Amino acid sequence: xxxxxLVEPAAELTIDEVRRYSRHLIIxxxxxxxxxxxxxxxxxxxxxxxxxxxxxxxxxxxxVGTIGIAEFDEVDESNLQRQVIHGQSDxxxxxxxxxxxxxxxxxxxxxxxIHEGRLDNDNVLGVFEGYDLILDGTDNFATRxxxxxxxxxxxxxxxxxxxxxxxxxxxxxxxxAVTEDGTSAEAPCYRCLYPEPPPPGMVPSCAxxxxxxxxxxxxxxxxxxxxxxxxxxIGDPLVGKLMIYDALEMEYRKLKVRKDPNCALCGENATVxxxxxxxxxxxxxxxxxxxxxxxxxxxxxxxxxxxKEKESGGADFLLVDVREPNEAEINxxxxxxxxxKGEFLNGNALEQLPSDKQIVLHCKSGVRSAECLAIVKGxxxxxxxxxxxGVVAWVNQVDPSQPSY
Numbered sequence: 001x002x003x004x005x006l007v008e009p010a011a012e013l014t015i016d017e018v019r020r021y022s023r024h025l026i027i028x029x030x031x032x033x034x035x036x037x038x039x040x041x042x043x044x045x046x047x048x049x050x051x052x053x054x055x056x057x058x059x060x061x062x063x064v065g066t067i068g069i070a071e072f073d074e075v076d077e078s079n080l081q082r083q084v085i086h087g088q089s090d091x092x093x094x095x096x097x098x099x100x101x102x103x104x105x106x107x108x109x110x111x112x113x114i115h116e117g118r119l120d121n122d123n124v125l126g127v128f129e130g131y132d133l134i135l136d137g138t139d140n141f142a143t144r145x146x147x148x149x150x151x152x153x154x155x156x157x158x159x160x161x162x163x164x165x166x167x168x169x170x171x172x173x174x175x176x177a178v179t180e181d182g183t184s185a186e187a188p189c190y191r192c193l194y195p196e197p198p199p200p201g202m203v204p205s206c207a208x209x210x211x212x213x214x215x216x217x218x219x220x221x222x223x224x225x226x227x228x229x230x231x232x233x234i235g236d237p238l239v240g241k242l243m244i245y246d247a248l249e250m251e252y253r254k255l256k257v258r259k260d261p262n263c264a265l266c267g268e269n270a271t272v273x274x275x276x277x278x279x280x281x282x283x284x285x286x287x288x289x290x291x292x293x294x295x296x297x298x299x300x301x302x303x304x305x306x307x308k309e310k311e312s313g314g315a316d317f318l319l320v321d322v323r324e325p326n327e328a329e330i331n332x333x334x335x336x337x338x339x340x341k342g343e344f345l346n347g348n349a350l351e352q353l354p355s356d357k358q359i360v361l362h363c364k365s366g367v368r369s370a371e372c373l374a375i376v377k378g379x380x381x382x383x384x385x386x387x388x389x390g391v392v393a394w395v396n397q398v399d400p401s402q403p404s405y
Contacts, residue, residue, distance in 0.1 A: 002180045005233030006132045009036030034232040041231045044068035044131040048095040051137030053085035054220035060103040070115040071096040082213035121275045124150045135159045141197040142278040148190035161219045166247040168219035172238045175266040187239045192260040200283040292374035296385045300393045317358040322372045331402040344372040362387035
């Protein structure tokens with residue numbers, strides 16, 4: 001299905017631009033008109049991380065005239081395995097500034113607009129205003145729902161991508177899409193595909209579960225490909241379609257995604273008519289975990305003191321690491337016994353816990369251990385606690401000789 005181009009052509013291309021984009025210009029479907037549209041286009045990229053990095057590089061190389069960057073984080077060494085827009089010398093710099101400099105090095109003709117600070121309900125509509133296309137590289141559900149809703153309210157197409165370990169997905173959400181012949185495309189939004197977020201703690205982030213670095217390039221380039229098609233009005237974009245990529249099997253699948261007539265946002269009787277509290281909607285952790293953690297969360301310095309007391313003949317306890325085995329190989333808190341979270345979910349972990357010792361749980365950051373804490377308390381271990389900040393806080397505050405991840 002074809003759609004009208006999102007952008008009108010710019011008045012002209014300079015001689016330098018003609019030379020630069022010559023390989024585009026000799027493609028009949030793109031040509032001079034398509035390249036002028038790209039020059040006139042304004043694309044906002046949310047996140048200068050795994051997906052945003054390759055996406056911005058190729059948007060710049062393709063000649064998109066204005067690239068907006070919405071990013072609040074700084075470059076960390078662990079980013080460099082996949083976030084190819086940054087380099088070793090950028091560690092500690094704002095990602096937005098590092099990305100801007102890389103874009104300018106690739107294509108000085110591109111206008112880069114930096115939107116500093118975290119996107120939230122107070123600024124998201126103002127940031128989105130004036131852009132032709134939103135390309136999303138975020139990795140958390142609350143932001144995805146907010147981006148989807150804001151793009152819908154402003155009638156801006158939303159190019160979405162998602163990555164985890166070896167798997168990637170991409171689609172274009174554009175409920176307001178009208179086909180070339182002027183009829184409604186009856187296209188879905190993100191909520192049509194995912195009406196509700198997954199239960200808190202059920203889907204690990206890339207920081208918890210990992211991601212193959214090159215997968216970012218595969219999905220990020222698909223997003224740019226779809227963006228170019230929408231901006232120039234060529235090809236058949238992934239509107240109403242979900243692309244699924246399995247890097248291990250080297251398999252692409254494409255599924256149809258239909259508009260949900262009962263969608264809370266774009267359905268016939270919509271209930272989401274303005275931006276909502278997305279953190280509450282998605283939840284960082286479950287209510288059970290949050291309740292269990294109240295009054296039962298200790299700091300890493302408290303844990304350090306407990307370990308020293310135990311070594312001196314003080315109160316005994318069992319320290320349990322609920323991360324995965326490969327994570328425990330990276331760093332650890334001395335004396336911890338490894339029982340992955342999955343063992344708590346299926347109940348097997350409870351058989352391994354002593355009844356005569358206090359149970360102390362930890363994970364990477366404190367999210368998974370809070371979920372396990374709820375299970376342990378529900379099994380009768382009322383004095384169980386978990387470590388806020390997890391092994392990340394331990395490395396930062398107690399033992400900086402260990403690597404972080």
